Amino acid sequence: MSNLIHNFLSNRVLSRFTIFVIDILMIMFSCLVMYLMRYGFVGLTPEVRADGITLGVILVFVNSITFILFRTFSGILRFSSFSDLMRITYALMLGYGFTYLAIIILKRYHPGFYLDDITFISVFFLNTFLMIFSRILTKEVYEFITGRDVKPVNVFIYGTKEAGISVAKALKGNSEFNYRVLGFISDESQMVGKELMGITIYANNENIFRTLESKDVKTIIVSPQQMEEIKNSDLLSNFVDHNISLLTTVPLNEWNGMIMSKEQLKDVQIEDLLPRDPIHINMLKIASNIEGKRVMVTGAAGSIGSEIVRQVANFNPYSIILIDQAETPLHDMRLELKDKWRELRAEIIVADVSNASRMERIFSRTRPQYIFHAAAYKHVPMMEDNVSESVQTNILGTKIVADLAVKYNADKFVMVSTDKAVNPSNVMGCSKRICEIYVQSLAKYIAKSGKRTTQFITTRFGNVLGSNGSVIPLFREQIKNGGPVTVTHPEIIRYFMTIPEACQLVLEAGAMGKGGEIYIFDMGKPVKILDLAKRMIRLSGSRNIKIEFTGLRHGEKLYEELLNIAEHTKPTYHEKIMIADVREYEYEEVNRKINALIHASYEYDDMRTVKKMKEVVPEFRSINSPFEAVDRLLEKISEKESFVPVPKDKG
Template sequence: MKILLNKSLPKWIVLLIDQLIMSWSFALSFFIIKQFAFDEIMRGHFLVYIGLFGIISLITFYSMRVHTGLIRYSSIYDIYRIFSAVSITSLVYAALIGLWVAPIHHIDSVNIYLVLLISFFVSSTLLTLVRMGAKALFVFIKRSSPSVRERVLIYGANGYSILLKQALEASGEGRFIICGFLDDNPNKVDKDIHQKRVYYIDDIERLQRKLQVDKVIIFSEDLKTDNRKLFVERCIEMGIKVLTVPPTEQWMSGQLSLNQIKDLKIEDLLQRPPIVIENDRICSDLRKKRVLVTGGAGSIGSEIVRQVLSYDPALVVVCDQAESPLHELQLEMEELYPDAQIAIFIGDITNSDRMYTLFKEYEPDVVYHAAAYKHVPMMENNPCEAILTNVLGTKNLADLSLTFDVEKFVMISTDKAVNPTNIMGTSKRIAEIYIQSLNNLHHGKVNGHTHPYTKVVQTRFITTRFGNVLGSNGSVIPRFRQQIEKGGPVTVTHPDITRYFMTIPEAVQLVLEAGTMGNGGEIFIFDMGEPVKIVDLANKMIKLAGLIPNVDIPVTFTGLRPGEKLYEELLNEEEQTIPTHHKKIKISKVRHYSYDDVVSDIDELMKLNKTKDELQVVRKMKQIVPEYISKNSRFEELDFQVN
């Protein structure tokens, strides 16, 4: 059966069948006109008539390549080609008979034009029926194949849905049986489109029982609207798997490949409508500029590189100390942007000499600082390293930006810097405080003291603050996916823990947009949407895999990790926001710190850091950031000692 589905007739056989039908139709029409008087027919010039017709038909059909299409995939266009070929054959034959055969060779007419008229309708009908019959037989064999297991409904009843239905039926693998369409338009419900019924969306539960539906197929772009997401979540609760297909313009060579049909992922449900950004403004901000991206091999940094390259910069310098990810990013960028100027720079941002070399060699105009240690439990166990990278590394880059007159320095911060309960968030908050304090410098002096790295402050220092991003390195979603693939258990730290989520491209779009707004000293916070309960996230991912939580895959609670808190915040209680022209970006009205005081505190922190006395280091961090209260951490005892 599988061999029958995958084989197709050779082109010459299709051409032969077409010619046999054409000749038989002509002969039948001839006999009808002669009233089946075979003796008279054979004494006449029948062989001349049919021989000439066969030659003309063969030349016409071969020239128009009617035989080259796969019969099982016949369409309206193929039927049009058949009618055209039959019409041209008839017209050419009629012209030859009337202008050459009859007058020159003195062959009596047998009302050949009436023969051609009858032959036209007979042959056209038969040629069409053969193709439609072969197509129907192919679909019947495919549906009868034991490999067919999945009964599906297509979401939507529009032109794109019809294209999807045709593409699925044209597949030779027999994977799907199309049971119908789903729509909420009353003008379409209970109507038939392409021999398939359109059902009302709200009847999905009844349809699951009646039609034994296994899956629903939906275009991925439709998932960005709230009502579609509600429908999808309803399907998930009912145990109906959801498949996604890309928009038709992304179909390979205009044909849908079965490899493009994907199982719905949790990231698809968490996505929001696309962000509208001012591309012209960003382009004018970055075009022909030299742009440095630190942490360029990471999740956020690499996406910044990708998006910045689309705005025609003069040069993009990618700095990281991770050799292999840098190499992979370089290969990707060389393939996607072969004409772009990209420099790969391996270096540690805590190494001031190495960073000086970077700035000296490339003299960046814009810096996007994404390099940081971000994993909360790991930094809780290694506070001195968090301070080195997140504080000293940021200070090195910010000071060098002043030295080399960088136009703009954009720091990527985190929601964990707000009312921090851990080392990582506090180290990022101290970094925020430092780069903000640099905006208080005027003509290189504060309280009469000259900043050691600059004569006149020109650099705009901007901070962007957002929560978790989908698909980032170390994200909870890849972890849950691995646990589900292994059969569980899926581990959640606490039943009430919630987090904000945003896609990586969305976050970077807002970073670039915020960078165009900043005058210096602002902390931009992003609209992260509604917080997501992590246990609900875990349960949905299990259901998306076609399994039942706590039946097929157990969900267990392991307790909050060191430094972890239940709820993340984007604003301190003492902070307020100022709206911007972009509805998803606001400016946080934060407290401002004296540059001299901040530098003094950081210098002392760095001296303590060199001693590797973690208690003293964390005690100093709590003095710099009074709102830092440890949670589930060995440093909680210090909260009672800090005045």
Template sequence: MKAEYFRNRVAQIFWNGDNSLQFKNLRYLPRWVVVAIDLLLVVISFYFSFLIVDNIASTFYNVLSIYQQATFIILVYVASFFTFSTYSGLIRHSTFVDIFKIVVACSSAMLVLIAVNYSYYFVYGEKVFLMPFLIVNMTISFIALLSFRLFVKRVYSFVSQNKRKSYNVLIVGVNDDSIALAEALSTSKNQNFNLVGFISFKKDHQRIKILGKPIIKYGSTFYDRIAPMKVTGLIIAGSQLSIKQKNELVDKALANDLKIFNVPDITQWTDKEDVTSKIKEIQIEDLLERDAIHLEDSQISNYLKNRNVLITGGAGSIGSEIVRQVSCYQPKCILILDQAESPLYDLELELKEKFPNISYQVVLADVRRKDRLEHLFRANDISVVFHAAAYKHVPMIEKNPREAVCVNILGTVNLADLSVAYGIDRFVMISTDKAVNPTNVMGASKRAAEIYVQSLQQKADGETKFITTRFGNVLGSNGSVIPYFKKQIESGGPVTVTHQDIIRYFMTIPEACQLVLQAGTMGKGGEIFVFDMGKPVKIMDLAERMIKLSGFKPYEDIDIKIIGLRPGEKLFEELLSNTSTAMPTHHQKIMIAKDDPLCYEDVLNHIIEIASAAQQENEVYVVSKIKQLVPEFISKNSVFELLDKNVNL
């Protein structure tokens, strides 16, 4: 216990202390420091060599004084260090190669000194250095230089041990991925994971070992059997488990205070990377009960290959993923439109690196400016439009309904009208489940946009196919609940949930965008495609599980607080309205919400009134006009509830 306390205390002082040392801020010793220390060691070695030899030899040669000999020998050693770059490696990661360099440098220095010694002897008949002295000096110098490097390496390992947590782990499964991972762990330089065995789900392999490690059957007595092994974590390799199996395993492991890690399929590993860098703590996104999506790539390729594609909101979380996925289908050019300058620039840099052979046109523009959009349509032969630009944060839009009108409604009107005017083949609009029986301004504005493009499809004489896609919350998107919870957990809590019974549908960003591309191939015009969102998730359960996955106990280490529903928020989202019917498609995860479109002229008159209201300062008047176009819009937990009671505000 005393040794452990001493180690932790030393680590605290030298690694995390409030003194000037703070070794964690030093990535490596500068080369000049290494050279200076080596020089000092050579000087010390000379001194001790002199003391030793002076006791066994009658006298040193007098050609050079002892100080001149010291200067000459030190210069030869330093020259040898520079010649063989003994200072170039990271001292804390010294290897056999570094030791070999020291051996060669010291041996070379001695050979040079011997050559000088005998050259002088053959010319002048006298020697400069005693041979026993040179041998003793080289030996002591080598030992000193080697000891210095071993000392630094040991100290670094000793101090950093407190910072780097090590896990005794079991690898889930006995297959190629699991065995490959075990082999990688046994040869890895990163010793964060100590393999103690494997988990089998099929049968007991008590007499069989892999790489010298036991195989333990997973069953009712599993956790009792592994208790003596002091297991602290499980690693799930590849995709060998179904989502249901993975969830069951994770829940029981968390209940037994074990960490859960994920590592991708062996096909995603590269020779350049340390495999342990691929081992990540399992995330809540990995535990969604969802099956893999299978795309019909040939159909998607047919309408994207060699075509100019416009993606609005292209720098956002959904838009940027659509850009990445469209890039895989060899379009002629992708026009990426967004008003967010910095994210747009970052995306451009990413695309140049990942897709160097694809032509991109980055457009800094606002969907509210029809003149700017028209110039874009006129200058480019656009075939497909993916419209993802929108304001989407419910509480923010509830406070700023005029902005929702200008962007979500009128921005869509601008793009839809131009698509008809310029003969665009397909217009795919990204909508939301909040547009169904909306209780907030954001959802109502998206529903108004849906109504407009549907009515335009009925009226339009051109060939433009207007297709609407509707899905729920997207994991990892800007402002979504999971990144928000993660920040709260990292800061020590509390995690805030608006209502204990609130539920939401979730899907991942890539998954949502895959279905958007697939729906774009299926539309004949005027449809609203609804995606299978899987099982709804109770947000309270989500918060508790995320806290457990982070290694904490809900309500003890991290508290959860109920803060009440936000303006416009409802307990559950719907994918179909009360008047809609769902029709299946040939893709099992995509359905068609059948709504009767409204007359274009009536819709246009409503849009004109809404746009006119948005030019005024009265927010309530704006919302009242939206409610006339979207009569199912019933406000919840909002100041606009009074409109539904016919109260004059």
């Protein structure tokens, strides 16, 4: 029998019209019951019955309108939420309010009509009770019958402020979640021991784990505001060591209609726990630069380029031109733009930035005013093995796009660089440093001409979380497969920033730049990769994942620098953006050396090409790489050139 009821409740949904009719019948039933209680069968004279019928007709007519306005019948009864009950209350209050006004007018023209206020208010409260109670009863019966085989998950909520309370209300008022809140955790001593929503608040101390164990709680939901507390303390390690899993939600202002959905409740990721302060940007300044402009993004299908596209799309550009040579991810971006920004003029172009004639045609037709140049090969070991491709795509591609920006009078050219360009130890980092040198020298050359033309801005930052091929997705996949997790060196450290944060700073730096600056970003504290791996393993709940050290890869440093030792920084109005005070180069010399380098790259002689790169960037010293031989060769040449023989005394 229970199975039959279970199947019926699970598969049958009352139509909206049926629910509407039931609600109307409740209005009529409420009138009938209250009139019987007020007058009894004896007191229901024909006049009283006529007045009662009139009241019922008015209530049905007016409330039918308010029910339609508030869509009180649109939900599924067994999944009624707190918001559904509030809609019913608002609809009835409005409906009965208008009915009361109608009765006052009716009494003025028909003095014989009698209805006392107590009876009217009683009808309202009984009607409200019946409609709300019917939803709650249906919900409880459904959950009782269908939920006996599904044991709810006991949880505590970390946080007793607005966000924590909102999470608790969402879990209690929505059967979409199978969680039972048994307690709150608070860092505020004045809150400990009190009750919130009938649930006890516990202190965040060593006793909390005994409490969690006694209540069979294996999950803690961390309110968004408390994530900073978790991030900057040992709480994560303590929770994970006690086999407690952590969940969190998106910020309160991102809840749909202030109601939390299941998709907004997520596992705490390692990205949420890295020590980073929130980024704030000047939205008005960025909007004034981009709104109504023709914007080009190269490398638009990559991790950084695609996020720049998303953020630019929100600033109402006249059009946006996406350029990348990766067909499939570029197609994915096309679909995303059509889905989220249907009104945006977007041109999707498959092209290689190192193809001069192709880029010339694109510029002559699209005439971009604002260019974000993110196209580049970025993987250090790959570029150590493919030197010529690094030169042709990173350096030649940048040179072509920058020169075309000047030729077609673009307003701004913003180049995305990397911390690996500082004292480069690998081909990829050196290629980006050469790009920086070319762009800055070109900006200086243009400034000397006195013409108002393209402003060149360079942005330099470290690793971004979750980018294609980065360490966190790799570790996550290795943990998923049971390990081992591979770390190159126990002492290696890196700076990290989220992709949206990095792109926001790129946009702000582009807005503030006047031309020729190299902006560096405050990346926060560096993170030890070994500690990152350990945290990810603990966060996954796994216990037997091993960590293996594989040794530094070709060209890889133990740590990255955001500034050359000889460089200094100047502040800007944004606390996280500084201007690097770097050595400047003359355009003619730089252009000559870069042209020679590009020409050498087409011979595919890696040693000769790297030698040319080191001539442009003397501080480029290869580490853990076959190109260390080039450094030794250059040192010998330098020693010979510096040696001046002393003439012998003929006497």
